[in-house]
Each structure stands twice: as structure tokens, then as C-alpha cells.
Amino acid sequence: MNKRTLGKTNIAIAPIVFGGNVFGWTIDEKTSFDVLDAFVDHGFNSIDTADSYSTWVPGNKGGESETIIGRWLKARPGMREKVVIFTKVGSDLRVPGKKGLSRKWILQAVDESLARLGSETIDLYFSHWPDNTPYEETLGAYDTLLKAGKVRSIGASNLDAKQLGEALAVAKAKELPAYQVLQPEYNLYARAKFEGPLSELCQKEGVAVVTYYSLASGFLSGKYRSKADLGQSQRGEGIGKFFDERGTKILAALDAVGARHDTKPAEVALAWLLAKAGVTAPIASATKRAHVESFVKAANLKLSPDDVAALDKAGQA
Numbered sequence: 312m313n314k315r316t317l318g319k320t321n322i323a324i325a326p327i328v329f330g331g332n333v334f335g336w337t338i339d340e341k342t343s344f345d346v347l348d349a350f351v352d353h354g355f356n357s358i359d360t361a362d363s364y365s366t367w368v369p370g371n372k373g374g375e376s377e378t379i380i381g382r383w384l385k386a387r388p389g390m391r392e393k394v395v396i397f398t399k400v401g402s403d404l405r406v407p408g409k410k411g412l413s414r415k416w417i418l419q420a421v422d423e424s425l426a427r428l429g430s431e432t433i434d435l436y437f438s439h440w441p442d443n444t445p446y447e448e449t450l451g452a453y454d455t456l457l458k459a460g461k462v463r464s465i466g467a468s469n470l471d472a473k474q475l476g477e478a479l480a481v482a483k484a485k486e487l488p489a490y491q492v493l494q495p496e497y498n499l500y501a502r503a504k505f506e507g508p509l510s511e512l513c514q515k516e517g518v519a520v521v522t523y524y525s526l527a528s529g530f531l532s533g534k535y536r537s538k539a540d541l542g543q544s545q546r547g548e549g550i551g552k553f554f555d556e557r558g559t560k561i562l563a564a565l566d567a568v569g570a571r572h573d574t575k576p577a578e579v580a581l582a583w584l585l586a587k588a589g590v591t592a593p594i595a596s597a598t599k600r601a602h603v604e605s606f607v608k609a610a611n612l613k614l615s616p617d618d619v620a621a622l623d624k625a626g627q628a
């Protein structure tokens with residue numbers, strides 16, 4: 312499978328990243344191993360997780376996703392060298408002191424993530440959410456981790472253009488490592504936060520972009536057409552918000568473009584992201600092998616300019 316380089320890093324990834332928030336949430340360990348096996352068997356090589364996945368599940372405390380990935384890596388000798396692991400720090404783990412982007416917490420959190428992953432290094436370490444720690448302190452902590460070999464590259468998630476611009480400027484002025492990858496929310500339905508200044512800044516500065524909620528939590532697969540369909544997934548209750556006029560137009564455009572290419576809406580939605588200037592790779596999760604097979608079709612689907620224009624128009628706010 313053709314690989315794309317993550318911005319100015321020397322890390323190459325296949326064009327879809329596995330979203331690991333499902334491990335220990337909507338799928339158990341056995342199914343997680345199965346979909347991860349399918350994912351790498353098809354030639355994909357990168358997995359996104361976070362220390363906080365999946366704190367929102369009753370009885371969980373965070374770290375469940377990293378632990379499942381670590382057990383999978385251990386059970387598959389040689390796999391660690393073949394895959395690229397992204398994880399994140401900064402979300403609230405609901406334990407005093409365990410949140411944010413302070414130097415103290417980052418230096419502790421990285422060791423906890425490495426232990427759960429059973430790994431000596433994290434390929435890409437993200438700041439999960441902006442907070443009020445000075446960029447100089449956070450980037451200084453990452454400098455220490457890069458020099459120690461605990462992380463290979465750094466990125467940020469959920470920053471707006473002003474925040475990313477400031478972080479890049481501080482890195483330059485203080486000769487600290489700069490964020491090389493951005494992880495924004497971006498999909499056919501959620502466009503406003505990324506399109507425009509943020510996307511332009513990433514392209515100008517050579518910052519790679521890996522998008523999250525690439526399938527709008529499954530809405531863009533087209534399997535939810537009315538409120539009666541929401542019971543199909545544990546996360547169905549979060550989908551109802553997409554049932555508005557724009558959501559309906561987007562599904563109609565996905566159906567029309569899908570019919571032209573004999574392919575499914577999920578595949579078209581991911582191919583639309585892959586066609587966007589500045590997007591390196593969408594992150595998407597899967598709960599079954601069939602979803603991973605859709606990722607393969609999406610990675611191979613070439614949309615025409617007319618297809619992209621029709622989808623763009625349907626998703627306009």
C-alpha cells in the first residue's frame with residue numbers, strides 16, 4: 312500500500328490510521344486483536360490511542376486501549392517494528408495531578424503509557440487538548456523525551472490556528488521541538504474548525520494532518536437513516552445530532568457518488584478526506600473485519616473533481 316510521510320518526520324504511514332478508542336469500549340480484547348490483525352494484514356501500519364481511552368466507560372480508569380494494544384503487540388512477535396503507534400497525554404484521567412501538559416505530568420505520563428504499550432518508544436506523542444501551561448514548558452518536556460528516545464515525534468490535537476501558530480512560533484524562538492502533526496476533528500459534516508486558516512497554516516508550515524471522527528462516529532457509513540436505526544451501535548445515541556437538513560444532504564451525496572463508483576458511503580467519506588489538500592490520513596475506528604475491508608476500498612478509491620465538488624457542496628454549512 313502506498314505510504315504517506317507524516318510531515319517533516321521520517322515516519323511513513325499507510326493512508327488510514329486505526330482509531331483505538333474502541334478498544335475496551337465498543338469491542339473487547341478478543342475482537343480488538345481480530346480487527347488489528349485484519350488491519351495490518353491489509354497493509355495498514357498505524358494506530359492512534361490515548362492514555363485516557365476509555366475513561367468514559369463505567370468501571371474503566373483510562374489506559375485500557377493502550378493496554379490492549381500492548382498485549383496485542385506482545386502476542387505478535389516482531390509486530391512492534393512494523394507498526395507506528397500514536398498516543399496522547401493531557402486529558403483528565405480523573406485522578407489528582409493526572410491531566411494537562413505540565414512538564415511534571417508529561418514526564419510521568421509517558422512512562423505510564425510506555426509501560427501499558429510494553430514498548431520502549433512512542434512513534435508520535437500528541438498533546439491531547441490545549442491547556443494553560445506555557446508552550447515553552449510543554450515543548451521543553453517533549454525535548455527531554457525526544458532526546459531520551461522515549462518519543463520519536465510530537466503532535467498536537469484540538470488546537471485552533473491561533474494556538475498552533477503560537478506553539479510553532481515559541482518552538483522557533485526558543486529552539487525547541489515543534490509540533491509536526493495536527494490531529495483535528497474533520498469530516499464531511501464537521502468542517503468549519505479545520506477548513507480555512509488552520510488547514511492553510513498546516514500546509515504552509517508542512518505540518519501533517521491526521522483527522523479524527525473521520526466517519527462522524529459512524530454516521531457517514533450511511534447505516535443510520537432515522538432515529539429507529541440508532542440502536543445499531545453502543546455509540547448510536549451520539550448520532551442523533553446529525554439528523555438535520557445538512558446531514559440528509561450529505562448522505563444523499565454519499566449515496567450518489569457511491570453509486571457512480573459501486574462503493575459504500577463510508578468508503579466515499581474516507582476517500583473525500585484523502586482527496587483534501589493538507590490531509591495526510593484520516594483516523595477511523597472499526598469494530599469488525601468488514602469495516603477494515605472498507606478502509607482498503609477507501610484507500611484505493613479515486614474520486615473525480617466532480618465527485619469532490621458534489622460532496623463539498625452537500626456538506627457546506
Ligand SMILES: NC(=O)c1ccc[n+]([C@@H]2O[C@H](COP(=O)([O-])OP(=O)(O)OC[C@H]3O[C@@H](n4cnc5c(N)ncnc54)[C@H](OP(=O)(O)O)[C@@H]3O)[C@@H](O)[C@H]2O)c1
Nearest residue numbers: 330331332523524525526527528529532544577595596602
Ligand atoms: N484527538 C481527539 O480529541 C480525538 C477525539 C475523538 C476520537 N479521536 C480518535 O479518532 C478515532 C476515530 O474516532 P471514532 O472512532 O470515535 O469515530 P469514527 O472513526 O468517526 O467512527 C468509527 C465507527 O463507525 C463505525 N464504522 C466504521 N466503519 C464502518 C463501516 N464501514 N460501516 C458501518 N459502520 C462503520 C464503527 O462503530 P460501530 O460498529 O459501533 O457502529 C466505528 O467504531 C478514535 O478511535 C480516536 O483514535 C481523537
